[in-house]
Amino acid sequence: MDQIKIGFANICQEAQKDAAQVELLLSKSESLNLKYSKSKLEKFESTDSQAAGLRVILSGSQGYASTENTSPEALLRSYKEALSNAQTLLSGMVLSGKSTSIPLAQPATVTPMEDLCIDEDISIEKKMACAQTLESACYGLDSRIQSVPYPNWSENTQEIRVLNSNGLDQKFKRKFYSGYCYPLAKEGESSKMDGETFFAREFSQIDPQAIAAEGVRRCTERLGARKIPTGRYAVVIDRQQMDSILAMISSYFSAKSLFDGKSLLAGLQGQKIASPLLQLCDDPFDRRGSNVRPFDAEGVPTQKTVLIENGVLKNFLTNLEYADKMQLPVTGNASRSPASALDISATTLSVRPGQSALSEMLASHEEVFHLTNFAAGLHSGFKSATGDFSMPSEGFLYKNGKRVGPVDQIVVAGNVLELLQDIEMVGNELNKPGQSFLAPDILIRSLSIAGS
């Protein structure tokens, strides 16, 4: 038996005496990060970390504790802290009469996913050469490239393991290479920074020259950008930017948000909430997504869940606790890190491609704004309680299907639930693999753009 199993067996014995149930989430990761500057190594980071998170269920309450020391003694200490947290919450619940039991996962068979971790013997020199090319290749491609302030090449291995007092013990391992290259270009008074990201499960799939070339192309094609007049425009949201839109609606599908009165989709199951062109599911198995996983943070097998079908809201995402509380099916979407409390998250939100070519979409109205960059991501411009967003954006203006020029310093605003209803066309091509989502381009009938 391994050390963790021994330590956890002790904890289970204690838990039995305390009439408690217990779950242990272990995460081990190794990562190598390489950064180059003007072809010279700037930063070499190698981090190993491990963390253990204990969740103790005591009747209707649960407490958490985490530690980075995974010795049997430290785990037992964390168990006691988690128990004490659960006791604190329980006393409050008994007073308010709001205590109902919380389920713990039963052992179940999960789909093995050995292909998520491909063992390779790649020398450090090869890795460093790849990371160096990612940065240095940018300079030769375009004389307007001033520097590459943000290059990063990384190799990550993660192992996730869940054990609980029902005898469940499962783990999976994944390994991937990821990174980005963001050059800064300048021409006259105009300067722009943009770039390209990559994700690969095998070293041979990384083409640093091609990534650099795409980064340079994305960056330089936006030089000379200007504002467009304030008004309402038909907008094509580029497939690479759909993560921002999906991240806005993601929490609305959580049964916990529903329970807490924070989801704008409350009471709308079975109703039309989007254009009939929209098909959305959560798909933890599609290898093109980066977040493929066989089981969730409670150890429950993951599954594909249809969320929107022909525009109609079909399902919410649950973990065991909220499936029980809301009387919904279990979908295997429990999420947490060892140091955080249990929540519900989508794994890979996936929009099914439609019929339209991007060129058709860009020519569908007299003027179309092709939104290729949400300048701030979701950092600040979205309000979940209302669905309103106002996002600084960049892209290209098209007139009669022809590109007029690059656009920046504008704010695209709207409401995400209205946006879903206003989808006019869905593109026939998916975003590149290795992102946390899968989606094609979508055309929105009309959005407000604040510009000149």
Added chain:
Amino acid sequence: MIVATSILQKALDAALSTGADFADVFLEDTYSSQLGFLQQKADTAVVGQLYGAGIRLFFGHEIIYVTTNDLTETGLVKAALKAAQSRLQSATLTANQTAAPLKLNPFDSIHKYGQRPWEMQRERKLNWLRSVDEIARTRNSNVTQVDAALNEKFQRVQIANSKGLLTYDERAYTRLRVETFVEQNGVKESSHDLDGQLGTSEIYDSMNLRQLAESCVDRATLLTTAKYAPAGEMPVVIDNSFGGVIFHEACGHGLETTSVAKGASVFCGKLGQKIANDCVTAIDDGTIANSWGSLSIDDEGLPTQRTVLIEKGVLKSYIVDEMGSRQTGYAKTGSGRRQSYRFAPASRMRNTFIGAGSDSFESMIRDVDYGLFAKKMGGGSVSPGTGDYNFQVQEGYIIRKGRIEEAVKGAALIGRGIDTLGKITKVSSDLKLATGMCGSVSGSIPTTVGQPQILVSSIMVGGRA
């Protein structure tokens, strides 16, 4: 101390064994606790421990960084050797250099702490959250949800470097966050606010929790009837306190050597030059007692300091860490910071604010024929390479003919830092600071933003067309 000095001495010697010209070790043992209150009851209780070390080596301008959770002598020396040999497949282990003898450098902290987070009764903490919930729900019967949380952190750090520096510090952080949800006449809105200190939680016994909770509810309520902000370029008066996020995003990040040294900042090469009007003086101050962004020593072991960044419009200093100093030649400002041992330190802001000026708030409003009064800011971000920033206005008002009129929502302010800095034409005398979290290359760290009220002659307001 977290580990014995002799162990660190050995780890540093190992780190220098393949020719590194500098090495440091950052050890951390951090206790954290989060208590959440939701649905009118205690909802979440999480405690955690971070326990690890980061070993950093410099080979000229190259940084090697390795982390480990094994703080025994074997573990630390192994990690140091791993760092030393990382670039070399077959390193020769001739100890051609050794670290200077470590000598403890004690200091008197100006920050005072009370009861440690694990010593205080949880019931006392829950009472603050419960009262925030009750105050909010009493303020307006249309409050549909109150989400309140108390986050505490007690960080013990030990730092040693190959120049002989050895130091130890304890840092307590406490932060109370509240978010209120209101539904009025079929319209849903929310608002959030937070307060934090470098300190321990008994401050909440005497703090005005009523004001925190009520202003949150009032803002959410106001927003249910507010119209969307208009769009276009216009003069903007930005309120004091969290309004300072504009300086943080628009300029502060561009002054960190992390971007300056790479030539990735619009402020490169501008030291000594006039970059703003005379009314603008900006300071990054780590020495304010118990302020959220303060320190005693930075995460490289240097005493923190008060750094004047801009004086009467002239750029005086950048924000400089150890590597930044090495790369640019500027003196270190005690600004090396990181979220935890998992991150190598970088030059980062502390309590960063525009200093008090001499104009009155009333005169600023009077000066505006048509514009926006941005009373409460949301978050923002910047691309340091271009200086393009954006941030959100949580609560705003239209100014018409020198008077503050109707409330508006959904405004985003966007622009380019160096342009906006030049357009600050008035600065009031009423300086206030506010708590924030800042994310960048070395993780998410506590920073304070602040300013007096300022008038910016023109900013692009992204509202609804």
